[in-house]
Structure formats: C-alpha cells, structure tokens
Amino acid sequence: MSANREQFSSRLGFILAAAGSAVGIGNLVGFPVSAAKNGGGAFLIIYALFVAFICLPVMIAEMALGRKAQKDPYGAYHSLTGGDKKWSFAGALAVLTPFMIAVFYMVITVWIFGYLVQTFIGNLDQLANPDNFGVFINEYTVFGYMAGVVVLVNLILVGGVKEGIEKAAKLMMPALFVLLIGLVAYVLTLDNAMAGVRYYLVPDFSKMDASVLNGALSQAFFSLSLGMGILITYASYISKKEDIVGSSKMVAVTDSLVAFIAGLMVLPAIFSFNPNVNPEELSDSSVSMIFVYLPQLLLTLQADIGYVGASVVAGIFFLLVFFAAITSLVSIIEVPTASLMEAKGYTRKKSLTVLAVTTGILTVLCTMSFGMVEGLTKFTQYGGGVDKSFFDIISDVFYDTILPFNGLLLCLFVTYRWRKANLSEELTQGNEGYKGSFMEKYVNFSLSTFIPVILLLIFVNTVATKYFAISLFGF
Numbered sequence: 001m002s003a004n005r006e007q008f009s010s011r012l013g014f015i016l017a018a019a020g021s022a023v024g025i026g027n028l029v030g031f032p033v034s035a036a037k038n039g040g041g042a043f044l045i046i047y048a049l050f051v052a053f054i055c056l057p058v059m060i061a062e063m064a065l066g067r068k069a070q071k072d073p074y075g076a077y078h079s080l081t082g083g084d085k086k087w088s089f090a091g092a093l094a095v096l097t098p099f100m101i102a103v104f105y106m107v108i109t110v111w112i113f114g115y116l117v118q119t120f121i122g123n124l125d126q127l128a129n130p131d132n133f134g135v136f137i138n139e140y141t142v143f144g145y146m147a148g149v150v151v152l153v154n155l156i157l158v159g160g161v162k163e164g165i166e167k168a169a170k171l172m173m174p175a176l177f178v179l180l181i182g183l184v185a186y187v188l189t190l191d192n193a194m195a196g197v198r199y200y201l202v203p204d205f206s207k208m209d210a211s212v213l214n215g216a217l218s219q220a221f222f223s224l225s226l227g228m229g230i231l232i233t234y235a236s237y238i239s240k241k242e243d244i245v246g247s248s249k250m251v252a253v254t255d256s257l258v259a260f261i262a263g264l265m266v267l268p269a270i271f272s273f274n275p276n277v278n279p280e281e282l283s284d285s286s287v288s289m290i291f292v293y294l295p296q297l298l299l300t301l302q303a304d305i306g307y308v309g310a311s312v313v314a315g316i317f318f319l320l321v322f323f324a325a326i327t328s329l330v331s332i333i334e335v336p337t338a339s340l341m342e343a344k345g346y347t348r349k350k351s352l353t354v355l356a357v358t359t360g361i362l363t364v365l366c367t368m369s370f371g372m373v374e375g376l377t378k379f380t381q382y383g384g385g386v387d388k389s390f391f392d393i394i395s396d397v398f399y400d401t402i403l404p405f406n407g408l409l410l411c412l413f414v415t416y417r418w419r420k421a422n423l424s425e426e427l428t429q430g431n432e433g434y435k436g437s438f439m440e441k442y443v444n445f446s447l448s449t450f451i452p453v454i455l456l457l458i459f460v461n462t463v464a465t466k467y468f469a470i471s472l473f474g475f
C-alpha cells in the first residue's frame with residue numbers, strides 16, 4: 001500500500017467527484033426522454049427501485065474494493081488475490097473498458113463543446129438547421145474542438161486528485177446544479193409546460209415489458225458509472241474513516257435527482273415547442289436529441305425573448321451538458337491513468353501523455369467514422385448484416401456488452417473470491433453500525449445471488465441480439 005497515495009481532501013470532495021462522474025450526458029437528455037416514452041411515473045418508480053436494490057450494492061462493492069486495495073482496478077484485483085491470473089483478467093478488463101468508453105464519450109463531448117462555442121459566437125440559427133449536425137461532424141474544425149477538450153481534460157487531470165479532479169468537481173457540480181435549476185424555472189413558465197410535466201410524471205404501467213425493464217436497468221447501471229472501474233479508482237483515494245455506504249447513497253441520490261430534475265426541463269420544453277408531440281415518436285438517441293431536435297426547439301424561443309435571449313438559454317443548456325460531460329470524462333480517464341502510474345511506475349504527466357496520444361488516435365478514427373472515411377464508416381457488419389462504423393463497434397462492445405459483464409465479475413469476485421466477511425470488514429470501517437445491519441445482510445445476499453444472475457441475463461441477451469440478431473427472451 002503506497003503511503004503517499006493522494007487522497008481527496010474531504011468527504012464532500014469525494015462525493016462531488018463521484019457524483020460528477022455519474023452525472024453525465026445520459027442524465028440530462030437520455031433519461032428524461034426514455035422515462036417519458038416508457039411509462040412516465042411508472043418508469044421513474046422502476047428506475048428508482050433498480051438504483052436502490054441492484055445498483056447501490058454494486059456501487060458499494062466497487063468502492064469497498066478500491067478503498068481496501070488502495071489501487072487502480074487492475075492493481076486491486078491483482079493485489080487482493082496475490083496475483084491470481086484468472087482475476088487479473090477481470091482487472092485488465094476493468095481498465096480496458098474505461099479506456100475504450102473514454103474514446104466513445106470523448107467524441108460526443110467534442111461535439112458538445114463545438115455546439116457550445118457555436119452558440120456563444122451567435123450561430124444558434126445555423127445549429128437549428130436539421131442538416132447542420134451531419135455537416136458539422138464531418139468538418140475538419142471538429143479536430144480543433146477535440147484539441148480544446150483534450151487540453152482541458154489534461155489540465156484538470158495533471159493537477160491530480162485534490163488539485164485537479166476534486167477542484168474541478170467542486171466548481172462544476174454546483175454550477176451545473178444552478179444552471180439546471182435556472183433552466184427548469186424558466187422552462188416551466190413556457191406555454192404548455194404543464195402538459196410535459198404531466199406526461200413525465202403520470203404513471204402508465206401498461207408500457208412495462210421485459211425490454212423496458214432491461215433498458216431501465218442498463219441505463220441506471222451506466223448512469224451510476226458502474227462497471228467502469230471509476231468508483232474503484234476514486235475510492236482508492238479516500239481514507240478508512242469515510243463511510244462508504246453513506247457516500248454511495250449520496251452519489252446515487254444525487255445522480256438520480258439530477259436525472260429526475262432534467263426531466264422537468266426537457267419534457268416541458270418539448271411540449272411547449274410542440275403541444276401535439278407524441279413523445280413515443282421522439283428519438284431514442286441522446287445524440288439526435290441534443291444536436292438536432294433541441295437546437296430547433298431552442299431557436300423558437302426567439303419569438304418570446306429575441307435571438308440573443310434564445311442564444312443565452314441555448315448557451316446555458318450546452319454549458320450544463322458540457323460540465324456534466326467533462327466531469328465524467330475526467331473520471332473515466334483517471335482509471336487508465338492510475339493504472340499506468342501503478343503498473344509501469346510512470347509519473348502522472350507521462351501517463352496522461354501516453355493516454356492523450358492513444359485515446360487521441362482512436363478518437364480521431366471514431367470521429368472520421370461518420371462519413372469522412374468510408375472504410376471507417378462501414379467498418380464491418382454484424383447483427384444480421386447491419387453496417388457498423390468504428391464508433392459503433394466501440395459503443396456496442398464496451399458500452400453495451402462489457403459493462404454488465406464487468407459488473408458480473410465484480411459481484412462474483414467480491415463475494416466469492418475476496419469474500420463477504422472481508423467486504424463487511426471494509427464497510428464497517430467508517431460505519432460502526434454496518435456489521436449486523438439489514439444493509440449488510442442485503443448487500444451480501446444480493447451481490448452473491450440475484451444481482452449477478454440479472455447481470456448475466458443482460459449480458460447474454462445483449463450478445464445474442466447485438467451480434468447474432470437472435471431474440472432470446474423475447475426482448
């Protein structure tokens with residue numbers, strides 16, 4: 001255990017950083033839209049249950065593992081098993097996954113940065129043109145925005161845990177909250193806003209089916225940054241005095257609250273833009289919502305508040321999404337950074353340089369796979385002859401498939417290899433009442449039984465549908 005491992009300066013710093021990781025692009029647009037499409041209040045209830053009963057134990061286990069080992073994910077699996085090869089594989093996967101998801105996330109963050117800059121220089125009208133996005137992502141200026149994001153993320157990460165990650169989270173998270181509340185307050189004053197609120201909150205249980213449940217659980221899992229090694233890494237920077245269970249609850253609540261509140265911004269805005277909208281016809285993808293639909297909607301505000309006013313509101317919206325994306329990106333790149341420092345003995349600067357180059361190359365390839373380069377755009381085919389771009393592969397393999405698999409390995413590792421007694425021991429540090437509590441029983445039971453089974457089902461189903469176009473369970 002390295003005596004001079006950096007630490008967060010306070011519990012609040014850690015919680016804000018972990019919440020910063022959790023609150024991302026998915027919370028702000030993806031969550032509200034899928035809630036509205038899939039039963040409104042009914043979806044919200046199911047989602048909350050999934051967070052509390054399935055995701056929270058996994059989050060607690062990740063944090064316990066990281067704090068116990070005081071290492072990055074690879075080092076954690078390695079050191080707690082005395083170098084057992086079988087489990088090193090899980091550790092390696094827990095580092096490779098964030099590396100690849102960082103690439104996927106970087107591409108989208110770069111676009112957001114581009115839209116933010118374009119809004120600030122007065123080009124909202126151009127962004128609102130439905131053809132703009134397709135043109136924007138294929139112009140070489142996108143590489144300029146990419147350079148901007150890489151520099152910003154590296155400036156934060158080079159500061160280390162306290163001066164970089166924690167400071168950025170302490171600045172951006174409260175700002176994000178204020179911007180969000182401000183936008184909600186404004187949007188709720190618009191005509192027809194209440195129709196959107198109603199659509200969002202009134203439960204419709206008839207929409208629930210296996211596929212909605214699967215989608216809700218995957219979304220909750222991704223939204224809480226599980227299976228990415230992030231919480232293992234961040235928790236390796238906290239002291240034994242911290243209460244992991246309490247902190248996990250705070251992170252889960254903050255993340256879910258931001259997602260919930262974002263619904264009070266997005267749905268009223270959609271309904272005031274088009275009172276006759278049928279939310280079921282809205283696009284499922286956060287990308288087309290953020291870059292195609294919402295700019296059009298934001299531009300229509302000019303009828304009320306003028307072009308400058310509409311641009312200010314749009315600028316606030318993109319800034320909000322940008323802050324959410326940057327704190328997530330920082331957290332995900334910290335994982336391979338910590339691994340390189342640990343495994344290779346590199347300095348932080350050297351690790352970051354290696355990662356900037358490697359993720360940079362992959363990000364450029366992804367960026368060129370939306371039409372710029374034919375061979376990358378139609379990189380391969382699977383899932384019943386569907387054309388897949390280089391970007392699609394990274395998103396399908398790592399985001400859709402490997403994430404639940406990492407979660408599954410983690411549950412099995414913690415309960416059967418590291419063992420429940422050790423998990424309890426670790427969680428009792430900083431929380432005297434943990435041992436013997438209902439929470440302890442629930443965490444130990446769920447992690448060793450039904451949670452891994454559910455994650456296995458999701459994994460098998462995803463593999464069957466994504467790559468072989470076979471529907472196993474009818475969803």
Ligand code: PHE
Binds near residue numbers: 105332
């Ligand atoms: N929770 C993040 C989100 O909702 C997921 C994420 C975290 C993605 C970190 C990338 C990096 O967007």
